[in-house]
Amino acid sequence: MDNLNFRRNRRLRNTSGLRSMVQETVLRKEDFIYPIFVVEGEDVKNPIASMPGVFQLSLDHFAAELDEVVSLGIPSVILFGIPNVKDAVGSQAYASEGIVQQATRFAKERHPGLVVIADTCLCQYTDQGHCGIIENGNVLNDPSLELLTRTAVSQAEAGADIIAPSNMMDGFVAAIRQGLDEAGFESIPIMSYAVKYSSAYYGPFRDAAHSSPQSGDRKTYQMDPANRIEAMREAESDVAEGADFLIVKPALSYLDIIRDVKDNFTLPVVAYNVSGEYSMVKAAAQNGWVNEKDIVIETLTSIKRAGADMIMTYHAKDAARWLEEK
Template identity: 85%
Template sequence: MNQLHFRRNRRLRNTDTLRKMVRETVLRKEDFIYPIFVVEGENIKNPVASMPGVYQLSLDHFEKEIDEVVSLGIPSVILFGVPNEKDTVGSQAYAEEGIVQRATRLAKECHPNLVVIADTCLCQYTDHGHCGVVEDGYVVNDASLELLTKAAVSQAKAGADIIAPSNMMDGFVAAIRQGLDEAGFVNIPIMSYAVKYASSYYGPFRDAAHSSPQSGDRKTYQMDSANRLEALREAEADVEEGADFLIVKPALSYLDIMRDVKNNFTLPVVAYNVSGEYSMIKAAAQNGWINEQEIVLETLTSMKRAGADLIMTYHAKDAARWLEGK
């Protein structure tokens, strides 16, 4: 054996302290953005059946929720609205008293330092469930941009710190950037859903947001899950149009795409750990098949290792507790 020459990589794994000292990727509670679904009415806390632990919240319960988020040291939330009334043009998305606008004002009144991100789309607000204006069964691009820009400006006026357009129309970042600038919001950043695939992992979210298309699908505007180079074209367009963050959605099955985006662009990259990814872990944990804490932390760490600077995740509250040893 004395004549063997080989590397002893295990030397750096001998103790827990040593392993932590040489750890390459560190997951922090400050990395998390927590998604919240807000609804109209009072004393409403509707559990989302397909997303254990996630609720639709009226504003009175929403206030308690953000109190908890802040107490856990999570720096940011992203708001999704579920309105009582829907129409063909999603008018509640840009209404001054829309549910996201009201929730934004409340959040900033209660916790001025909490970073409030407004999801900017139309699908939750339209009676047809698509992310833009529908004509003859097709989601038309340019007319949709006008409404999305109105929504973004309305959200900024309500106090949103970041606008996060998720619609995947061509030119949506350019249109929203111009609209925000003309309205005097030159310092409000855009967190673009730059790389958003037409994915089956969104199913539980559509239950929570009541946003399923009433006809057809979203494949004419969301990306084909088989494509890789297309993601770079989409991200490049958004960078050129003025995006400040680049979201990759979904995250877990697209870690290769996340690394490509990180390697090719210098903007902060955001992973969206989507509803289907969350629900699969929850279901397996409830059946006793996995250790939920270990699986969640490993999964979120994999997203950071792949290049994510921030992570939108429904696991945020639990993960923050676990990272603090609670």
């Protein structure tokens, strides 16, 4: 044993104090964006069966949710609307009294310092469930851009701090940027769903937002999970068109893509820890198969370690509490 020469890496793990001092990735509650589903009506608090702990909320219940988010120190929410009426062109997405517009005004009046992000898409609002206008079974790109731009401007008029277009139409950032600028909203940033895969992990969200396609799928506009280089092309396009943030969605199966985006672009990177990822953890925890607190903190830390500057996650409230306990 006298001649052995090796590194004693364990020296820096001996105590919790040492481990804290050399920790490379720090997860903070300020990293979180909390998604909220808002619906029309009164006294609506519908539990989402596939997403335990998450609800569809009318504005009267939305108030308590906002208060809790702010009290926990979570800096931002992203709003998804579920309208009472849907039509072929998703007109409630850009209506001045649409549910997201109402919720945005409500949130900014109640908590002016809370950063309100508006999801900008048509799928929850169209009767066919796609992110654009349908003609002969095809999703039309350019005509859909006009409606998405109207939606973004309407959301900005309602007071949204950030516009987050999630539709994956070609040119959507350029169209929305031009529309916002022409409407006098040059200072409103765009948080682009730049790299959005056609993923099976979205299943619970579609239950929550009532946004499943009535026919076909979204593979003509969302990305193939097998593709990596394509993600760089998508992100590069959005950077050139004027995006201010780049979202990668989903997160866990695409940690390599998060790292690629972080390494290749200088914009802030947002990872969306999506509904299916959340629901799997919840189901395993409810069955006693995993320690929920430990696995959530480990999961979110891995997403940040991969390169995410911010994380959209349904775990945000629980994680914020757990981080305070550390």
